[in-house]
Amino acid sequence: MTQTWDINGAELSSRLFLGTAEYSSLDALRQSIESSAPGLITVSLRRENAAGKGQSFWNIIKEFDIPVLPNTAGCYGVEEAVTTAEMAREVFDTNRIKLEVIGDDYTLQPDPYGLLLATEKLIDKGFEVYPYMTDDLVLAQRLVDLGCNILMPWGSPIGSGRGLNNVYALRQLRERFPDKTLVIDAGLGAPSHAAQAMEMGYDAVLLNTAVAKAGNAPLMASAFAKAIEAGRSAYLSGIIAKQEHATPSTPLLDKPFWHQEKS
C-alpha cells in the first residue's frame, strides 16, 4: 500500500514524478495520470498565442489534486533559466522548479557550471530548486553547499531509455548524501530500471518518455508506479548481500537418505 512521504515539507502520495509531454493525446495523458497517481506532475512553459492552446492542457492538470513541478526545459543559459523559473512561479503558483540548464545538444547533458550559477540565483529568490544534474559527486556537494535539499541525477540521457548508466556513481551519491532527497531523473525505459533505483535507496523517480511513448501509456504508467512501490518496499525490507557460492534454502538436516552410504 502506498504511503505518503514528505519532500521539503510537502506531503506527496507517491514516489513517482510523471512528465506530461509526448503523449499521443491529452486523453492518453489524463489516463496515465489516473492509472499511476503520481506524487508530482512535471509541467513546462511555452510561447502562447491568444488562441490559448496551453490552457486546455492546464485545465486537465488542474482536475487532479496533484502538486506540479515546473521545469526550465530547453534553457541553455543561466539568465534564460532564471527568467523562465520566475515566469513559471507566477503561472503555476509554486516555488518548486526543476532546474534544467543544458550544456550539450547531443546528450542533453546538464551544464554543471550554469546549473550552479542558476541554482544560487534562484535560491536567493526563494525558489525550491530541484536540479537536473549528472551523477557527479562534487557537483552534488556544490549544490548541497548552495542549499539544495533535493538532487536529481540523471539515470542516462533524456529519452534514451537506457536505464541507470552509472550505478556506481549513483550508489555513491546515495551513500554520501543520506539525508538529502535523491530523485532519478531521466533516461529510464523499463519499470525494472525504476525498481532498481528504488532498491538502491533513491527517494523517487521522475520519468516521462518511457510512459508517453509506450504502446499503451496508461498501462505503462501503472507498471512504473508498481515497480517504484516494489523497489521502495524491497529497500526498506533489506536486500540480502550477494555471495559467490550457493546456500541451500531447504534445510538438509534430517532429509531422507541423509548420510546414506553411496552404493
Place this chain on the structure above:
Amino acid sequence: MKITINGTSKSIDDTMNIHDFLLSEGYEDKLVAVAVNNHFIARTSYDNYTIQDRDIIEIVAPMQGG
C-alpha cells in the same frame, strides 16, 4: 513603434503598458507570464511597465513538460 512578440515582429501605434497590451492582444482571460527583453515582468507590475520601441516580449503559458 515596432516590437517583437514571441519571435514575430509587430507594429503598435499606441504607447501602452503590459496590462493594456495583453488586453488588446486577446490575452485577458489567459493564464500567462510575461518577460520583456529577457527580464520577467511580474503581474503586479503590468501597469507600471510602458512598452518601448524595439522591446522583445515573450508571453508564455502552461505546456506539457517532462
